[in-house]
Amino acid sequence: MNHRTRKFIPQIITLLFIILVFGFFTINAQLNMANRGIDFGYGFLTQESSFDVQFSLIDYDGSHSYARAYFVGLLNTLLVSFIGIIFSTIIGVIVGIARLSPNYLIEKTAAFYVEFFRNIPLLLQIFFWYFAALRALPLPEKTDAFFGVFFLTIKGLFVPAFIWNNLDIFLYSVIAAIISITVIRIYAKNLRENQGKHIPVFSISLAILIILPLLSFLFGGVSLNFEIPVLKQLAKTAFAYEGGVGIPPELIALTLALSLYTATFIAECVRAGIQGVSKGQKEAAASIGLTTNQILKLVIMPQALRIIIPPTTNQYLNLTKNSSLAAAIAYPDLVLVFAGTALMQTGKAIEIVSITMLTYLSISLSISVLMNWYNKKIAIKEK
Amino acid sequence: MFKNINKIFAFVLLSLMVFVYACDQTGGQQGKGQSKTLKNTQKKGFVRCGVSQGLPGFSNADASGNWTGVDVDVCRAVAAAVLGDANKVKYTPLSAKERFTALTSGEIDVLSRNTTWTLSRDADIGLTFVGVNFYDGQGFMVRKDSGITSVNDFSDGISACTNIGTTTELNMRDFFNSKNISYEPVAFEKADEVVAAYDSGRCDTYTTDKSGLAAQRTKMTNPDDHMVLPETISKEPLGPVVRQGDSVWEDIVRWSLNVMIEAEEYGITSSNADAMKNSDNPAIKRLVGAEGELGAAFGLDNEWSLRIIKQVGNYGESYKRNIADPGILPDRGPNQLWTKGGILYVPPAR
Numbered sequence: 001m002n003h004r005t006r007k008f009i010p011q012i013i014t015l016l017f018i019i020l021v022f023g024f025f026t027i028n029a030q031l032n033m034a035n036r037g038i039d040f041g042y043g044f045l046t047q048e049s050s051f052d053v054q055f056s057l058i059d060y061d062g063s064h065s066y067a068r069a070y071f072v073g074l075l076n077t078l079l080v081s082f083i084g085i086i087f088s089t090i091i092g093v094i095v096g097i098a099r100l101s102p103n104y105l106i107e108k109t110a111a112f113y114v115e116f117f118r119n120i121p122l123l124l125q126i127f128f129w130y131f132a133a134l135r136a137l138p139l140p141e142k143t144d145a146f147f148g149v150f151f152l153t154i155k156g157l158f159v160p161a162f163i164w165n166n167l168d169i170f171l172y173s174v175i176a177a178i179i180s181i182t183v184i185r186i187y188a189k190n191l192r193e194n195q196g197k198h199i200p201v202f203s204i205s206l207a208i209l210i211i212l213p214l215l216s217f218l219f220g221g222v223s224l225n226f227e228i229p230v231l232k233q234l235a236k237t238a239f240a241y242e243g244g245v246g247i248p249p250e251l252i253a254l255t256l257a258l259s260l261y262t263a264t265f266i267a268e269c270v271r272a273g274i275q276g277v278s279k280g281q282k283e284a285a286a287s288i289g290l291t292t293n294q295i296l297k298l299v300i301m302p303q304a305l306r307i308i309i310p311p312t313t314n315q316y317l318n319l320t321k322n323s324s325l326a327a328a329i330a331y332p333d334l335v336l337v338f339a340g341t342a343l344m345q346t347g348k349a350i351e352i353v354s355i356t357m358l359t360y361l362s363i364s365l366s367i368s369v370l371m372n373w374y375n376k377k378i379a380i381k382e383k
Numbered sequence: 384m385f386k387n388i389n390k391i392f393a394f395v396l397l398s399l400m401v402f403v404y405a406c407d408q409t410g411g412q413q414g415k416g417q418s419k420t421l422k423n424t425q426k427k428g429f430v431r432c433g434v435s436q437g438l439p440g441f442s443n444a445d446a447s448g449n450w451t452g453v454d455v456d457v458c459r460a461v462a463a464a465v466l467g468d469a470n471k472v473k474y475t476p477l478s479a480k481e482r483f484t485a486l487t488s489g490e491i492d493v494l495s496r497n498t499t500w501t502l503s504r505d506a507d508i509g510l511t512f513v514g515v516n517f518y519d520g521q522g523f524m525v526r527k528d529s530g531i532t533s534v535n536d537f538s539d540g541i542s543a544c545t546n547i548g549t550t551t552e553l554n555m556r557d558f559f560n561s562k563n564i565s566y567e568p569v570a571f572e573k574a575d576e577v578v579a580a581y582d583s584g585r586c587d588t589y590t591t592d593k594s595g596l597a598a599q600r601t602k603m604t605n606p607d608d609h610m611v612l613p614e615t616i617s618k619e620p621l622g623p624v625v626r627q628g629d630s631v632w633e634d635i636v637r638w639s640l641n642v643m644i645e646a647e648e649y650g651i652t653s654s655n656a657d658a659m660k661n662s663d664n665p666a667i668k669r670l671v672g673a674e675g676e677l678g679a680a681f682g683l684d685n686e687w688s689l690r691i692i693k694q695v696g697n698y699g700e701s702y703k704r705n706i707a708d709p710g711i712l713p714d715r716g717p718n719q720l721w722t723k724g725g726i727l728y729v730p731p732a733r
Binding site for chain 1: 479480483484487488504507509526528529530531536537538539540541542547548549552553555556557560566567568569570571572573576579580583584585587628
């Protein structure tokens with residue numbers, strides 16, 4: 001047996017083994033399903049779902065198909081993950097920096113927050129926010145409005161809806177603003193690199209971002225009206241809000257729990273990242289006359305981010321996967337709507353669970369790809 | 384290197400053997416007239432029964448883990464028939480979502496968990512319904528002070544709490560659509576969470592089977608603040624379910640239930656069953672095993688039905704003990720014998 005063959009045999013055996021294991025489970029499932037008279041197929045996806053969902057980003061009711069119900073669940077999962085990632089990042093960064101504060105009280109408060117929230121199981125926290133904290137909210141008829149237009153009740157948060165006139169013109173103005181800001185930034189970069197001149201890019205960008213859309217209001221015929229929620233009496237003591245946008249308490253509780261829980265881990269990543277930059281860097285930067293803000297922005301953060309990003313990616317993935325705990329408090333995410341109700345109504349367990357697993361895998365891989373791209377972008381460029 | 388290859392070969396060979404064995408197991412067809420489930424049950428020494436996670440009157444565990452209820456009594460009857468002891472049951476509490484998978488995957492052998500018999504469930508997903516042990520219908524619960532006294536008082540924007548994965552969710556949609564009312568469905572996975580959410584005011588109404596409403600009302604902070612509306616919006620025949628493909632086991636479960644109902648019809652109770660052996664009525668004598676060979680067809684002895692009646696009681700006793708006496712639904716309504724104005728009517732055991 002020559003060296004080449006010897007090298008290939010273990011590979012082939014491994015491959016055979018993997019095929020065998022997959023084959024075993026496939027055949028086993030097929031035989032068992034055939035024995036029990038269950039047929040396999042994805043045809044059910046086009047059938048009418050005949051169940052309603054509480055909260056949906058796209059137009060949906062029971063007369064739509066199971067496939068559409070799947071998208072309702074998927075979008076709800078993406079929505080709560082997206083909001084959760086944004087909030088947890090903001091809270092995480094603030095708390096992470098606060099943990100390094102020289103102020104004793106701020107540092108200890110941040111430390112207490114981290115230790116408290118990361119050591120309690122997430123499901124318990126979700127139950128706490130939903131069944132304990134939000135249950136204490138007033139009934140719709142007993143609530144006081146915030147600023148006259150926001151209503152926080154046990155049935156959810158009701159906020160005014162935007163009614164746009166000539167929305168397209170407004171959007172064009174925003175796009176125009178973004179394009180001009182990009183041009184100015186490129187110009188400023190050239191100016192800085194070639195002639196060493198600084199222009200206040202940030203103030204100019206902000207001004208453009210405000211002035212252009214403002215012009216569209218003044219001259220473009222754009223107008224914005226608010227539809228304020230109004231209390232409606234359903235029965236003698238049953239009330240609800242009508243009009244405006246209703247944010248269900250399930251979404252609020254889930255977002256709160258996910259953000260506060262994940263933020264503790266992100267805070268630790270941020271703290272580790274900042275502490276990972278050697279002290280000499282800061283001192284060297286100070287010695288060449290950079291201001292404190294410049295030190296943080298130009299010296300510390302670029303280096304700290306390299307340490308922060310990879311573990312933070314993990315936390316984003318965890319948050320997304322943890323959002324499937326939504327099923328416990330009736331937030332209609334992918335697991336509740338599709339792997340819950342749809343699975344029960346059709347009985348297509350293998351099909352639905354496989355689709356759901358693939359979906360979570362795709363979401364996680366997409367986040368991973370995005371974060372790896374960002375990580376590469378900020379990594380040390382070795383030339 | 385070669386040592387490793389040997390190890391890998393051994394591993395592959397082993398998995399191949401497991402593979403062939405598994406194919407043989409799952410592919411093997413059962414012989415005619417004998418039940419694989421029955422054989423397995425007798426070998427294990429207990430009946431594996433799926434029940435609810437706690438529905439008073441139907442299947443509910445007390446503090447020391449003893450299960451009671453009319454659904455539990457079906458499991459007990461099967462155990463009495465095939466094992467001779469009604470207590471030889473292993474209960475598996477299941478959510479609405481888990482119940483069918485648990486049954487089709489072979490984790491349990493009987494599902495007796497307030498499950499509605501519908502065409503699609505019976506035909507589609509590898510299940511067989513064997514009968515009805517409770518005729519129910521979906522209703523609504525509201526707060527008494529809400530001023531709602533009938534489903535006609537519902538208006539647009541009402542929020543309704545319920546369970547996912549049940550016929551309730553579908554009936555609710557049909558109902559509100561037919562009335563042209565827009566509603567907010569709030570669907571939870573577990574019944575306890577539905578109760579908690581409704582109780583705290585998250586929803587204006589709670590909808591499920593009326594027996595379920597009556598039972599769950601007892602769990603509210605102030606049961607007297609709530610009432611069940613008079614209307615029934617659907618037919619919900621609840622009954623035990625078995626896996627498709629074992630017709631003998633199916634017959635055993637079906638007739639264990641039928642015997643309980645027929646025993647009530649003939650006035651045979653747990654206390655007078657032995658005495659009934661000397662009855663003049665051949666139908667009664669057959670039921671208590673003093674005449675005929677009714678058990679033989681299932682592969683059971685002749686006293687299987689006598690054991691059910693003696694250890695579990697007839698349907699009337701079970702209803703009284705589990706549902707009427709605790710005050711859940713004192714009136715038997717449709718769950719009364721056909722001879723007494725109800726719709727309980729089973730084929731004759733002969």
